[in-house]
Amino acid sequence: MSVATLEMAADFESIRVLGEWLRTSMRQLGLDATDESYVGPIELAVHELATNSIDHAQADKIVVDAAVSTDALTIKVVDDGSLQFDSVQLESSGAPTDMAEPRVRGYGLIIVEKVAQSIIYDRTDDVNTWKLEFSLQT
Amino acid sequence: MESTILNGNVGGAHSEAGEVAVVAIDGRLDALEAGPLRQMLKEHLEIGKIRLVVDLSRASFIDSAGLAALVWAMKHARSDDGDLRLVAPKAAEAMRVFELTRFDKVFEIRPSLDETLADW
Numbered sequence: 001m002s003v004a005t006l007e008m009a010a011d012f013e014s015i016r017v018l019g020e021w022l023r024t025s026m027r028q029l030g031l032d033a034t035d036e037s038y039v040g041p042i043e044l045a046v047h048e049l050a051t052n053s054i055d056h057a058q059a060d061k062i063v064v065d066a067a068v069s070t071d072a073l074t075i076k077v078v079d080d081g082s083l084q085f086d087s088v089q090l091e092s093s094g095a096p097t098d099m100a101e102p103r104v105r106g107y108g109l110i111i112v113e114k115v116a117q118s119i120i121y122d123r124t125d126d127v128n129t130w131k132l133e134f135s136l137q138t
Numbered sequence: 139m140e141s142t143i144l145n146g147n148v149g150g151a152h153s154e155a156g157e158v159a160v161v162a163i164d165g166r167l168d169a170l171e172a173g174p175l176r177q178m179l180k181e182h183l184e185i186g187k188i189r190l191v192v193d194l195s196r197a198s199f200i201d202s203a204g205l206a207a208l209v210w211a212m213k214h215a216r217s218d219d220g221d222l223r224l225v226a227p228k229a230a231e232a233m234r235v236f237e238l239t240r241f242d243k244v245f246e247i248r249p250s251l252d253e254t255l256a257d258w
């Protein structure tokens with residue numbers, strides 16, 4: 001399993017490199033990075049997790065790595081944030097149902113849930129780790 | 139790196155119903171730009187401009203923070219009997235956040251500024 005890694009400061013300006021890094025990494029991992037209908041949603045999901053690391057975990061540093069196996073693209077977003085993710089938030093973050101009174105915030109994880117095939121969150125030794133898996137294009 | 143231009147002072151536009159404030163986004167509408175956009179829309183609402191248009195036709199990328207700023211302003215405009223309408227992004231990367239969250243069904247989204255203003 002080949003791996004590409006990006007380390008960046010946890011601020012909104014720094015995470016703007018994610019899209020370019022993702023496309024470059026996918027090419028290096030032997031994947032087709034030209035199909036925006038495949039790459040675009042993955043970029044958005046990873047961007048949302050990085051934003052979450054800044055907004056909610058209060059991280060100073062974010063490390064993202066991408067790896068490919070025979071059947072999946074795996075992307076890990078790791079931060080040193082002092083705050084743990086509130087799992088209740090994930091469980092209650094289903095798609096908005098009451099469009100007459102839409103919520104103003106909390107859509108980042110809805111996006112991640114819709115795009116990723118699987119999501120695993122772990123906090124160990126004061127480190128938050130999100131592991132996302134995406135099906136490979138056939 | 140792409141930059142975003144928030145043009146909140148194009149003088150607005152005029153429809154049959156009166157003045158409409160138009161804000162155009164050029165480039166990314168992400169967490170870095172959502173705050174200034176929300177502030178700009180808030181200022182319009184505070185002076186009674188309850189018909190707002192955000193022109194996303196040149197937006198290249200929108201995330202949930204950008205969406206949240208738009209939702210916030212839409213809710214406030216609608217509560218005052220106004221609305222916030224959108225000119226559709228041309229880039230799929232900018233439209234995606236609306237589709238994934240189903241807000242494409244909540245916002246009034248039209249293909250051009252003229253069509254956005256047509257019945258207002």
